[in-house]
Amino acid sequence: MMASHSHLRRGFTGTGWFVILVVLAGLHFMPWVMPEHVHIMIMTLLFAAMGQGWNILGGYVGQFSFGHSVFFGMGAYTSTLLYIHAGLTPWVGMVCACAMGMVLGLSIGFLSFRYGLRGPFFALIMLAFAEIFHMIAMGWPAVGASHGLLIPLKGNSVAALQFTTKEPFYFMALWMMVGTLYLAWRLERTRTGLYFLAVREDHEAAEALGVNTFRAQMVAMALSAGITSTAGTLYAQYLLYIDPDSTFGLLNSVEIMVRPIIGGPGTVLGPLLGSAVLTPLAEVTRLAFQSYSGVYLMWYGLILMVVIIFLPNGLMGLIYQLIEKIRKKSKRNDE
């Protein structure tokens, strides 16, 4: 899917790591640089992290999920229910959420991959699972039914993972994004990561060469589901309110998948780039056209169509093309 970018597979040099550390440190000051945009930045980072989760399965293994909201919802509901009914701190709840997401992902994965579902069929089965969970959440009074769940307010409480300011959530979203970014970057350099690509590029050939394609897909599924459900907990704690539509809804699946697709599926930076473009755009249009709730989704649709037709490898593909061009030019100048 991606053009060859083997030159990027190498590790970084000392200077490279230094630059990365400086950028990372700099990002920690952003809430004070742009205090009025902290919400947008949190959303950008959170959806970049989830986009990376989707990307591991969709971009690297080539199994496109149209129902990742099922993991998001699973995460949000697990930690919230554990907190409301058992008083379990969301910090532990988050771990449980991640575990539940993984179990769910592995169960769906076991069924789907065992029976060799691929392409549109896998997309549809994920959609079906998300819809089933959506309907259960809508109809089951014990989980709040269509009214959703309110997380009891505790003010500023580290133990309850609640803060009256936005900065702590910014840091958590940032670290989570950085963590997923590092995971994807590491994956690209491992044998498992190579298996992922082999499965994506040619399933049969990979199998014939002895790659355990089932196992590779299961690993990707577990990582992908775990990341997305952990983000679900963070989202629930940030907004302190969840309902079936905003968690298990079809639209949430779209929100999760559209960023890596536009940014460039199967690239480390794609999800972040996609999120950095789409999230602020969505938030700004939402504010500008308050009475027209759907306008930002119109933009999503339009951008998605334009990117698919003109930039089949996403925004990252465009960037790689530009880098190649500059390289060639500088090479020519050297000669």
Place this chain on the structure above:
Amino acid sequence: MLTFVIQSLVNGILIGGVYSLIAIGLTLIFGVMNIINFAHGALMMLGVFFTYWLFTLGHVDPYLSILFVVPSMFLVGAVFQWSLIRPIMNAPEHNQLFLTLGAMLFLQNLAVFLWSPDYRIMKTPYSGVNFYVGEIALSLAHLMAFGMAILFAAILYLILHKTDLGRAIRAASEERTGAMLMGVNIKRIYWVAFGMGTACAGVAGTAITPFFPIYPYVGDIFVLTAYVVVVLGGLGSVFGAFLGGIIIGVADSVGAMLLPGSMKSIMSFVIFILILLFRPKGLFGK
């Protein structure tokens, strides 16, 4: 109790006809182009709104508006294929999937922008008219919807089996390269099939207007069910789509009897998952 069961079965069969028609459009497009069209529901919604505006502004009878909806939706579908799908026909399969997803988002939310997300009701002379067979109520609007679905499925069947164009479409969906070698103009077949599939969605849209609320996301419910139907009947099989629609209509109404309202479609989604896993070719697929 028995009356209640028969009543919901009848309702299931009648609405199943609408599912069938939407699914036939979807399966026709899939058969020829191997594309699962996520924008199908949004295109159906356009049909709904065409009928709605003709009725509200022009006082055109909803069933008469078919005469306008069919050609205009055919055109919309053909233009859609020609301008958006054609450029990426050779791209990887998933890009075509994402493109139709983008089109869905764009069309639905354009409708929200233009016509607001509010629910509207079309008060036609047909709404609320019921016939009684014993204690079973038959709603006129549902009967008409079912009748229209049968009629258009039959017309489509005749086109596919009795005309040269239909033979070319079937040939293209069975063996693309072979059809091309036999001199079928495959590019024309693509947009014609897409137009016909979209027209099916449009007619289904018109058929539900007298008894269903009208809003920009109306297509979602029907098209999600239509995916289930298409997979059940076997992707690409028109006959399978028709029968699948009736089966899912009944399954939904059985679900509605046994489960709380918001969960009634769980039944059909469980069937969907089982079919995907154990018989991805569908019940009638080859």
